Amino acid sequence: MASCTIPKENVSKLIFTLITGMVVFACNQNSSKEGLIADKPDNGTIYISVDESFKPVITEEIKVYESTYPNAHIIASYKAEADCFRDLQKDSTRMIIVAKGLTKDESAVYESRLSYKPEWDILAYDAVDVIVNPASKDSIFTLQRLQDLLSGKDTGKIMVVDGKNATSTARYLLDSVLNGKPFGKNVMAAQGSKAVIDYVIRNTDAVGFVGSSWVGNDDDPEQLAYANKITMAVLECKYCKKGIFAKPSQATITYNQYPLVRPLYYILKENTTGLGRAFKNFMTLERGQLIFRRSYLVPGKMNFNVRSSNIK
Numbered sequence: 001m002a003s004c005t006i007p008k009e010n011v012s013k014l015i016f017t018l019i020t021g022m023v024v025f026a027c028n029q030n031s032s033k034e035g036l037i038a039d040k041p042d043n044g045t046i047y048i049s050v051d052e053s054f055k056p057v058i059t060e061e062i063k064v065y066e067s068t069y070p071n072a073h074i075i076a077s078y079k080a081e082a083d084c085f086r087d088l089q090k091d092s093t094r095m096i097i098v099a100k101g102l103t104k105d106e107s108a109v110y111e112s113r114l115s116y117k118p119e120w121d122i123l124a125y126d127a128v129d130v131i132v133n134p135a136s137k138d139s140i141f142t143l144q145r146l147q148d149l150l151s152g153k154d155t156g157k158i159m160v161v162d163g164k165n166a167t168s169t170a171r172y173l174l175d176s177v178l179n180g181k182p183f184g185k186n187v188m189a190a191q192g193s194k195a196v197i198d199y200v201i202r203n204t205d206a207v208g209f210v211g212s213s214w215v216g217n218d219d220d221p222e223q224l225a226y227a228n229k230i231t232m233a234v235l236e237c238k239y240c241k242k243g244i245f246a247k248p249s250q251a252t253i254t255y256n257q258y259p260l261v262r263p264l265y266y267i268l269k270e271n272t273t274g275l276g277r278a279f280k281n282f283m284t285l286e287r288g289q290l291i292f293r294r295s296y297l298v299p300g301k302m303n304f305n306v307r308s309s310n311i312k
Contacts, residue, residue: 041278053211082166094276099168122300124292127248128260130233152184
């Protein structure tokens with residue numbers, strides 16, 4: 001019976017080919033596994049959508065988080081609230097930050113699409129500030145006067161908001177001040193919060209509505225530049241005795257004295273321990289909550305009390 005002998009040089013080539021193939025296969029397997037882990041709490045890139053009226057404070061939150069974890073990148077798009085909810089339906093958007101949570105029906109729809117419910121909760125409390133030109137004769141408003149001005153019953157002022165229906169500020173005013181009635185013809189839609197501020201600066205008969213993180217922060221150079229160009233209006237206190245008025249501040253928000261208060265919510269579309277969940281945790285724990293406090297919002301998760309004490 002004849003035997004088959006493989007030359008030594010061919011055996012060496014065969015062994016080399018087999019080893020190379022095993023190494024390539026192993027590398028491909030590792031690459032596939034790594035591809036499944038798109039990001040980690042300290043590494044990776046995610047996309048979020050944020051209500052434009054919260055831009056200053058969320059920009060600061062992202063800045064501090066990324067400085068702590070240089071390999072983590074949170075790409076935020078600032079837009080109208082309705083657009084944020086549209087983005088939540090896209091695979092590329094991991095989280096949105098808006099002024100309302102999900103209803104039961106909305107949660108059920110997302111659960112049917114994703115096989116899990118998106119997580120959502122309050123991060124902080126914000127005020128809708130009413131601003132006027134320093135030359136304006138009116139800087140004190142009752143709630144009834146605001147309602148009359150926004151409905152068009154009183155057309156003595158130009159009312160300026162960051163949109164007429166798709167933004168959280170417009171929705172809040174329609175729901176909470178006008179009780180579902182439409183805006184009057186004297187209500188003008190500006191292209192964002194900064195445009196509202198700029199319009200009020202240029203027009204003495206304008207009354208603007210912006211989120212409180214856009215004005216009043218003395219630690220922000222851009223906001224400090226507004227100090228002599230706009231005046232914060234004083235509104236009738238919602239739960240006080242008649243005749244008491246309040247400016248928006250952490251104290252008046254906390255004690256329900258300022259009437260135009262709304263929550264900031266996160267809605268997280270992630271059921272693993274990734275960068276989205278890590279950033280959410282950051283905003284709800286001490287460092288993130290302190291950033292809300294320093295931006296003159298009221299933290300929604302932690303209570304930072306200042307107590308007097310005597311040191312002997």
